[in-house]
Amino acid sequence: MSAPSSPSAPSATADATSAPSPPARLGTTLLVIVTAYLMVGVDSTVVNVALPDIAQGLHFSRTGLSWVLNAYTLAFGGLLLLGGRIGDIVGRRRTLAAGALLFALSSLLGGLATEGGWLLAARALQGLGGALIAPSTLALITTSFPEGPRRHHALSVYSSMAGIGGSVGLVLGGLLTSWASWRWALLINVPIGLALVLALPRFVTETPRHAGRFDxxxxxxxxxxxxxxxxxxxxxxxxxxxxxxxxxxxxxxxxxxxxxxxxxxxADQPVMPLGLFSDRNRAGGYASILLLPAGMFGAFYFLTLICQQVLDYSPLRAGFAFLPMTLVMFTTVRLVPRLLARFGTKPVLLTGMTLVAAGAGWLWRLGPGDGYAAGLLGPLLLLGLGVGLSFMPLNATILSAVEPREAGAASGLLQTLQWLGGTVGLSVLVTVYGTATRHSTGSPDAVLTHGAARAFGVGALIALAALVVAASVITGRRGPARNV
Known part of the structure; x- marks a missing residue:
């Protein structure tokens, strides 16, 4: 749910086009690229608010329902590295266009699903399309924009949009489910994906191909x-x-x-170049970007169920329940470059991760009698602030000083670990929930809240582990990264 930040990006001078594009053209290029990645980020959560309706219509159990999320994130995260390598070899614009087309067609299939297996297969195909899109968007940012203020601005906008994609998905899913049907949470991607396919050849320059093999x-x-x-x-x-x-x-x-x-x-050309872990800061960043989403991704899943099944919110109201977090996250991400310049990467990062752990820990105390204002609003604000402060410094740390020929692999690995961390983390928290509620007695609301609170507690411990790794492994860097 985040993307590389403005303070740093892999240097791609060798891949960039020889003549810089005019500012007006670059603005349109940025719009196309950001729209593509925002579509991918939104779809990680856009069905969350629709889950109760999906469960009723396609007969999923409460634990089995998590596969609607995991089918997407597993295929997406698991194939991101391959998607990055494909972009390096066949061209990033071409790869992005193929991914957008596949994403649109699979969204159409999912929107027409009449049984659970059909929907899960469509979600997996969406994930495959996303795996082709995401690494190419980041690489095209670094190759389309010259080093300096223009690239700083492009990465800041990219990070802002991509960073709030998951939160926007929750609100958008609520709107679509309430006004139309859960199916429109998927069908809305069809015109967007097709528009991207048409816009890419016109506004985005293709990158040079690099000889290589697919691992x-x-x-x-x-x-x-x-x-x-x-x-x-x-x-x-x-x-x-x-x-x-x-x-x-x-x-x-x-x-x-x-x-x-x-x-x-x-492997001669591995999909995960182990040399990317040779730098201490980058290795610490990769470990942290794996753990942090693992501790918080499940929060969206359980909070959605609590809003609709305990607080009795409509899908629309449940979506808007996440709006404060979205607004705080968006505002914070826009301020982070200035905070990095003033305080340095590590202090900002550790502050953000502490707030994420605190927000998850607060949810640990959630009870069935807690309303939105008393039980959910405070933790959501902390999570929004913490995520906004954490991911840009982490991405900057990971992508600093990456060689141009490894730009796709480095960004693919970053996003792979982020999404797989969230996916495995969700499965762990679902397991905690299932174990805690297997023999529970009481009202359905009390059982759901009890199990979710236990899951939130484990999520807080995972976020705390990410904080410890970042504090002990990543060294401080004053000001913005120099390798931009």
Whole structure:
């Protein structure tokens, strides 16, 4: 739900076009690129508010319902690295156009779904389209805009839009579900995706191709391993930790992820270049960007259910319940470049991560009698402020001084870890919820709130772990990064 920030980006002088585009043309180019990534970010949460309606219409269980989110984020996060490599080899504009077309067609399929399996397959195809879009958008920013103020501005706008994509999705999903149907949360992507396909050749310059190979073995083993892990957690949440299928899922995940590590160590052109972890700050940033979404992504899932099933909000009202967080996040992201210049990267980052952990910890105390103002508003404001302060410094740290030839891989790995962290984190929190409520008694509202509060508590601990990693591994940098 975030993107690289204005203080830093991979240097791409070698990939940039030889003659700079006029400012007016660059403005249109930025609009096209930002719209593409905003579409991807919005779809990570746009169905959240529609989940109760989807569950009723397509007969999902409360824990099984998380697959509507995970089918998208697993395919998206698992294939981002391959998407980045494809963009490097065949051209980033071409890859972005193919992803936008696939995203539009899969959104159409999902909007027409009449059963759960059909919807999950369409969501997975959406994720594949998103995996082609996201790395190319970031790489096109770095190659389309010259170093200096123009690139700073472009990355600031990009970060602002992409950073609030998930929050905007919650509000937009509420509007569409209330005014039309949950299906329109998917169908709205069709005209946007087709418009992008038409606009890209006209306003965005293609990047040079780089010779290389596709690391299909690495992409498939990594995605299959993560999918097995998520399946095992969700299966355990439904049937218990002794379930045979859950245990087999964990075993398969361990084997596949070990195989992924071996493949990447031996591949000539790995989908995950292990050399990206050689820099201490970048390695710490990657670890933090994996953990931080893992601690907070599930909050959107459970807060949506609480708003509609405990507070009895309509989908529209539930969507607007997240608006304060969205506004705070958007405002904060716009201010972060100045904060970085004044205080440095690490102080801003640690402040933001502390606020995220505090917001999740506050939700830990949520009770069935707490209303919106007393139980939800304060934590949402802290989460919005914390996320706004955290992700731009993290992205700046990770993308600083990346070689131009590794721009796609570095940005792909950043977004891969971010989305996979959120996906695995959601499955962990769903498992905590299922374990906490399996033998609970009381009203449905009390059971839901009890299980969600336990999940929020574990989310707070994961966010705290991210804070510890950032504090102990990442070194401070005064002012904006120099490698812009």
């Amino acid at each position: 299909l073995a690495g992409a498939l083993t990594g995605t299959a391993g993560t999918t097995s892990l998520v399946y095992a957690f969700i299966r355990a949440s439904e049937t218990g930790w002794s379930d045979t299928r859950a245990l087999l899922g964990f075993i398969a995940a361990a084997a596949l992820l070990a195989g992924f590590a071996l493949v990447e160590a031996r």
